[in-house]
Amino acid sequence: MVENFTPDIVIGRLPLYLRSLQQMEKEKRHTTSSQEIGERLGISAAQIRKDLSQFGEFGKQGTGYDINNLIMELRKILKVDRVWDMAVVGAGDIGSAIARYQGFADRGYRVSMVFDVDPEKIGGRIGAFIVEDMDKIEERIKEKGIEIAMIAVPAAKAQEVSDLLVKSGIKALLNYAPISINVPDIVKVQYIDPVIHLQRMTFYLSI
């Protein structure tokens, strides 16, 4: 399997290429080049060609990339030529916004369950979902065979929730709580913490 030898930093750029290509598709475009993708993303054309070449020969010298074809290939590589069900843990402001987010559709994911511990939230409705009791989470995740979860609970609860999710069979965690969590090696974690991005920018601002 070629993928096992691809550095994670390369894998991290593929979703950006896919998003750009899908944007071009929406613009009714048919072909593109590594130069154009690069300009949209602020990545060099050479880097893009090198990254893609790890997975096959997708472009043709002189004619560039067929957008639809490259989208199809990238979706296969990233395993989003199917739809992944996801569980959202935490039905506060962030969890609710995630559960209602329309941007997962067509990109390989859908929220299929929302959990909370708050008796006032359990049984309530968020968009298309009825908020379920955290006490049932292990049973429900196993029953549905869900492998991806998003954590939208307070930082102080994130590790505990993560442990429970791992025990339930979750293999990929997107953590919105502003805290690093520990998981076994076989589980992937990514983080969304707006302050990390903000601090990276304010460093460059003059006061």
Added chain:
Amino acid sequence: MVENFTPDIVIGRLPLYLRSLQQMEKEKRHTTSSQEIGERLGISAAQIRKDLSQFGEFGKQGTGYDINNLIMELRKILKVDRVWDMAVVGAGDIGSAIARYQGFADRGYRVSMVFDVDPEKIGGRIGAFIVEDMDKIEERIKEKGIEIAMIAVPAAKAQEVSDLLVKSGIKALLNYAPISINVPDIVKVQYIDPVIHLQRMTFYLSI
């Protein structure tokens, strides 16, 4: 200025160090080591020492880092020893969740304005804010001297909103719309798109 010669990838790690240290402070801890910070973050101790050494001598051989002191230094370096006002554009689910988010406090930021184009939203309340009319955004941002904005509008509107924000004097943009935007070189952009993180993880999942 030493900062000008520090690679952006190093700057990108400093907020993670700061977050870990602030977590330790909450745990009533007083000293730590590059080993411990590294274990919490999955970064090598050597990398952390090297990154920090670009800004000064913060640790002592044998005794490690004084947590409070290192927090203070990192807050200075990242310019979050002050509070930055921010504008949120878009009062939908995501914009509302951001406007109400309690996690900015104590980390250097506060939302101070929320804008939307929808007449049904303008004048309405989100947490402590009255949603303001996008038509007034340039005037309001200039009046307040705001330099940071978060974009939470549909992808199709993000570039247009970004152009308006840059014209209004915004120097740092956190874009929640799932699309790359073009800004002048002097403006910093960071992105939050959960699907990018999800795709980076599903690559590794077995189907």
